[in-house]
Amino acid sequence: xxxxxxxxxxxxxxxxxxxxxxxxGAYVNLGIGFPxxxxxxxxxxxxxxxxxxxxxxxxxxxxxxxxEDWDLINAGKKAVTLRPGTSFFHHADxxxxxxxxxxxxxxxxxxxxxxxxxxxxxxxxxxGIPAVGGAMDLVQSAKRVAVVTDHVTKNGAPKLVDACTLxxxxxxxxxxxYSSLAVIDVDVAGFVLREKISAISTDELQxxxxxxxxxxxxxxxxxxxxxxx
Amino acid sequence: xxxxxxxxxxxxxxxxxxxxxxxxGAYVNLGIGFPxxxxxxxxxxxxxxxxxxxxxxxxxxxxxxxxEDWDLINAGKKAVTLRPGTSFFHHADxxxxxxxxxxxxxxxxxxxxxxxxxxxxxxxxxxGIPAVGGAMDLVQSAKRVAVVTDHVTKNGAPKLVDACTLxxxxxxxxxxxYSSLAVIDVDVAGFVLREKISAISTDELQxxxxxxxxxxxxxxxxxxxxxxx
Amino acid sequence: MDKTIQTTAxxxxxxxxxxxxxxxxxxxxxxxxxxxxxxxDQGAKHLTVVNNxxxxxxxxxxxxxxxxxxxxxxxxxxxxxDPSVFVESYWAGKIKxxxxxxxxxxxxIRAGGAGIPAFYTPTAFGTDVAKGKPVEVFExxxxxxxxxxxxxxxxxxxxxxxxHGNLTYRMAARxxxxxMATAAMTTIAQVSQLVGLGAIDPERVITPGIFVAGLTExxxxxxxxxxxxxxxxxx
Amino acid sequence: MDKTIQTTAxxxxxxxxxxxxxxxxxxxxxxxxxxxxxxxDQGAKHLTVVNNxxxxxxxxxxxxxxxxxxxxxxxxxxxxxDPSVFVESYWAGKIKxxxxxxxxxxxxIRAGGAGIPAFYTPTAFGTDVAKGKPVEVFExxxxxxxxxxxxxxxxxxxxxxxxHGNLTYRMAARxxxxxMATAAMTTIAQVSQLVGLGAIDPERVITPGIFVAGLTExxxxxxxxxxxxxxxxxx
Numbered sequence: 001x002x003x004x005x006x007x008x009x010x011x012x013x014x015x016x017x018x019x020x021x022x023x024x025g026a027y028v029n030l031g032i033g034f035p036x037x038x039x040x041x042x043x044x045x046x047x048x049x050x051x052x053x054x055x056x057x058x059x060x061x062x063x064x065x066x067x068e069d070w071d072l073i074n075a076g077k078k079a080v081t082l083r084p085g086t087s088f089f090h091h092a093d094x095x096x097x098x099x100x101x102x103x104x105x106x107x108x109x110x111x112x113x114x115x116x117x118x119x120x121x122x123x124x125x126x127x128g129i130p131a132v133g134g135a136m137d138l139v140q141s142a143k144r145v146a147v148v149t150d151h152v153t154k155n156g157a158p159k160l161v162d163a164c165t166l167x168x169x170x171x172x173x174x175x176x177x178y179s180s181l182a183v184i185d186v187d188v189a190g191f192v193l194r195e196k197i198s199a200i201s202t203d204e205l206q207x208x209x210x211x212x213x214x215x216x217x218x219x220x221x222x223x224x225x226x227x228x229x
Numbered sequence: 230x231x232x233x234x235x236x237x238x239x240x241x242x243x244x245x246x247x248x249x250x251x252x253x254g255a256y257v258n259l260g261i262g263f264p265x266x267x268x269x270x271x272x273x274x275x276x277x278x279x280x281x282x283x284x285x286x287x288x289x290x291x292x293x294x295x296x297e298d299w300d301l302i303n304a305g306k307k308a309v310t311l312r313p314g315t316s317f318f319h320h321a322d323x324x325x326x327x328x329x330x331x332x333x334x335x336x337x338x339x340x341x342x343x344x345x346x347x348x349x350x351x352x353x354x355x356x357g358i359p360a361v362g363g364a365m366d367l368v369q370s371a372k373r374v375a376v377v378t379d380h381v382t383k384n385g386a387p388k389l390v391d392a393c394t395l396x397x398x399x400x401x402x403x404x405x406x407y408s409s410l411a412v413i414d415v416d417v418a419g420f421v422l423r424e425k426i427s428a429i430s431t432d433e434l435q436x437x438x439x440x441x442x443x444x445x446x447x448x449x450x451x452x453x454x455x456x457x458x
Numbered sequence: 459m460d461k462t463i464q465t466t467a468x469x470x471x472x473x474x475x476x477x478x479x480x481x482x483x484x485x486x487x488x489x490x491x492x493x494x495x496x497x498x499d500q501g502a503k504h505l506t507v508v509n510n511x512x513x514x515x516x517x518x519x520x521x522x523x524x525x526x527x528x529x530x531x532x533x534x535x536x537x538x539x540d541p542s543v544f545v546e547s548y549w550a551g552k553i554k555x556x557x558x559x560x561x562x563x564x565x566x567i568r569a570g571g572a573g574i575p576a577f578y579t580p581t582a583f584g585t586d587v588a589k590g591k592p593v594e595v596f597e598x599x600x601x602x603x604x605x606x607x608x609x610x611x612x613x614x615x616x617x618x619x620x621x622h623g624n625l626t627y628r629m630a631a632r633x634x635x636x637x638m639a640t641a642a643m644t645t646i647a648q649v650s651q652l653v654g655l656g657a658i659d660p661e662r663v664i665t666p667g668i669f670v671a672g673l674t675e676x677x678x679x680x681x682x683x684x685x686x687x688x689x690x691x692x693x
Numbered sequence: 694m695d696k697t698i699q700t701t702a703x704x705x706x707x708x709x710x711x712x713x714x715x716x717x718x719x720x721x722x723x724x725x726x727x728x729x730x731x732x733x734d735q736g737a738k739h740l741t742v743v744n745n746x747x748x749x750x751x752x753x754x755x756x757x758x759x760x761x762x763x764x765x766x767x768x769x770x771x772x773x774x775d776p777s778v779f780v781e782s783y784w785a786g787k788i789k790x791x792x793x794x795x796x797x798x799x800x801x802i803r804a805g806g807a808g809i810p811a812f813y814t815p816t817a818f819g820t821d822v823a824k825g826k827p828v829e830v831f832e833x834x835x836x837x838x839x840x841x842x843x844x845x846x847x848x849x850x851x852x853x854x855x856x857h858g859n860l861t862y863r864m865a866a867r868x869x870x871x872x873m874a875t876a877a878m879t880t881i882a883q884v885s886q887l888v889g890l891g892a893i894d895p896e897r898v899i900t901p902g903i904f905v906a907g908l909t910e911x912x913x914x915x916x917x918x919x920x921x922x923x924x925x926x927x928x
Contacts, residue, residue, distance in 0.1 A: 025459035054865050058666075058667070070916045070918045071722045071866040077720040082660060085667065087624055088661055088864055088867055090870070091802075091868050091869045094796075096571060098573075100571045100572045118819075131769075131770045132769055132770065132792055133769050133794075134794070136820065136822065141573055141816070171820075278857070278902075284630055285630050286903060299487055299681045299684070300487045300628045300629045301487075302485065302486075302487050306484075314855065318632070319635070323561075323564070324561030328579060328581065328807055328808030329875060330808060332903075359557050360557070361557055363560035366559055366560060366579075370581070400584035565807075576829070577804075578812070594811070596810035601810055629895070629896070661897065
């Protein structure tokens with residue numbers, strides 16, 4: 001099997017690529033951890049408005065160390081800041097916003113994404129204590145649900161699969177995957193390859209993917225800035 | 230049939246009697262029209278907190294003519310005033326307050342009350358345009374639902390009936406009736422006479438009532454101040 | 459991003475014939491009179507309107523009905539000081555009426571905005587209003603299943619608004635406006651004062667901008683009660 | 694009417710063994726640490742606690758769990774910077790865990806306060822979390838029926854409070870506090886500042902006093918994050 005260690009995109013590059021698809025003024029929820037990085041790479045002249053489950057819309061970046069206010073945090077319990085336009089609301093109103101379909105984009109991490117759009121990202125199965133948070137609400141109700149992820153697990157197993165073997169977060173919800181090797185849409189046909197890095201062939205990419213990669217129009221080169229903070 | 234014209238209580242007296250049962254600090258909703266009069270007769274040292282469906286809690290009495298602010302009205306679209314402690318909320322929150330059982334007392338008018346507690350007060354039947362407002366929510370969910378009413382219709386027909394013939398507002402909801410002749414509880418036994426004016430005998434009162442009046446303990450004299458503004 | 463719209467005419471320009479339109483307000487308080495009048499000027503017809511009432515006098519919603527633009531009204535209380543326009547349309551068979559208890563109306567709208575397709579309420583159980591609706595028993599008590607209510611457009615009235623669409627309301631003029639803002643595909647607000655981004659205290663925002671597609675400033679908006687005392691007729 | 698209570702001890706005195714207690718907060722923000730510590734001192738046990746999380750470090754909810762007072766936890770996310778107390782209790786079989794998706798948890802609490810015994814949500818359809826729950830199709834999409842969630846007591850943290858129990862919150866510390874206030878038979882608030890009646894702008898009240906049974910002033914309340922950096926352990 002091909003070794004992708006040196007060719008794959010960094011998390012920052014994946015986040016950069018995901019950020020390029022976010023429109024100016026889009027209402028966006030970023031999952032805890034890796035997906036949060038997307039906020040750092042908004043395209044020039046575009047400003048998304050970020051929502052966090054714990055009741056803040058249009059918050060700003062992290063404050064300087066020592067300037068945190070722990071009543072002003074995001075869903076990852078990290079301190080954030082006010083912006084002109086920030087608003088606060090309680091948890092039921094926050095998820096009314098989510099469940100009511102008002103968010104344009106939710107970007108989450110994934111353990112597995114199936115070719116029918118099923119997502120598994122909350123539980124590794126029997127061991128460990130389950131913790132779902134707001135993911136199940138987000139994936140069912142945002143207008144567009146995207147995933148940022150390594151293309152394969154640390155052990156080299158496909159994360160894009162025929163059918164999820166881990167407990168589901170949501171059914172048929174993911175429509176685009178930004179992986180460390182490619183941009184792949186999920187539609188009625190299954191996985192549709194849109195972009196891939198030049199350093200890997202389509203056959204090699206297929207060998208790292210657990211279900212057929214379909215073509216629907218030309219496959220673009222996936223090009224990201226090389227060095228990202 | 231006995232002529233009650235000269236002996237029956239006035240609406241103000243009925244409202245006064247209803248007001249005496251309201252505790253200090255009770256959260257109370259008064260129906261549009263006659264029930265609104267209850268607010269004027271709160272017992273000395275007691276101050277209820279009034280709720281209105283259109284999203285105000287703890288409002289004050291009507292402003293002086295010419296000082297109305299038409300953004301500060303009650304459910305009857307009459308101007309009211311601020312008090313220390315007033316709060317505003319939207320309609321869904323207002324009825325969450327109602328439906329969630331947070332109101333101590335709702336006092337409404339009635340076309341008919343049945344001995345099982347059914348209330349009809351929103352539609353006279355086929356003719357006329359139906360208009361229900363918030364009554365159906367209030368009667369199902371306030372902790373205590375009371376009615377203020379003439380004991381009989383203008384034509385002398387009982388308003389306290391065996392079974393309602395008019396469209397229902399709510400089933401089994403009324404627990405106390407303040408009529409122009411008596412105070413009557415509604416419990417599993419049906420109508421239970423608690424108080425009556427001295428000028429009428431129990432037999433006469435029964436003749437004006439469409440279902441049996443039960444006794445459960447002594448019947449008190451219903452005494453109201455004679456002159457009320 | 460700037461959601462500001464210059465005129466009420468422009469604000470309502472996209473509303474097509476046959477649209478379902480939620481209109482905020484409770485009686486005159488919170489009623490977006492200028493947006494309604496702009497909708498009359500615009501000409502859309504065969505509308506389904508959701509409002510707590512049915513208009514008063516010959517302005518605002520009453521005027522929209524008088525112009526024959528409303529095929530169906532979903533409301534809780536079609537009475538007012540002067541309901542003659544609605545009453546005449548109703549008896550002439552020109553307008554259909556769907557009566558919904560006020561709290562159920564509010565909750566159905568909230569559910570529409572919150573992605574809740576159905577819920578159970580004790581309200582109206584055993585009454586004509588609940589006829590034909592599913593009933594279920596929870597913990598020994600009977601409840602009626604009610605469905606969400608959504609709209610193509612919401613026309614609402616707010617007090618302050620900023621370019622992102624964050625809104626505040628004035629006292630009891632809040633009423634149905636914030637929930638209708640959540641339940642429509644496109645929500646248009648008239649605001650009494652347009653302020654700069656950041657001028658509204660984040661703690662005071664009642665409608666976050668996510669629910670608002672566009673807003674237009676109408677300083678010193680007309681109050682329905684005062685128009686009616688002046689016996690105003692629109693147009 | 695004055696709902697003010699002098700001490701946190703007095704505020705939580707009536708909570709009996711076996712009670713269901715909603716505790717506000719999301720992580721440390723909005724967590725009523727002083728009320729929780731008063732509850733530890735009070736001694737009630739066999740509690741069912743509803744909170745978004747499962748405690749962090751050895752203070753607040755974590756301390757309550759560490760003292761063995763919580764038989765069951767209903768939460769969405771039992772993880773934190775230091776979840777060791779919960780994790781050890783869980784693996785030792787000392788505490789039951791009921792995982793609820795965060796939005797469903799919030800809506801179930803809101804439904805409890807709003808008199809809605811059940812509602813339908815798309816959340817968790819087709820997942821293990823929805824197993825055994827009724828499913829219904831509305832407009833071609835499948836939804837899970839969820840039930841209301843109520844409590845005997847709610848312990849919440851607010852910013853300003855007046856003698857009638859009207860409350861405001863501070864920024865994202867609002868979170869679950871206002872909805873829990875509506876869903877408990879008895880809601881007790883700790884407020885950072887007690888102000889006179891009329892001192893809170895009516896437009897700024899987030900929790901109207903009708904939902905609050907008692908409130909007690911805790912000036913300069915502890916922040917969970919800061920206690921944990923100081924490696925605080927309660928009691």
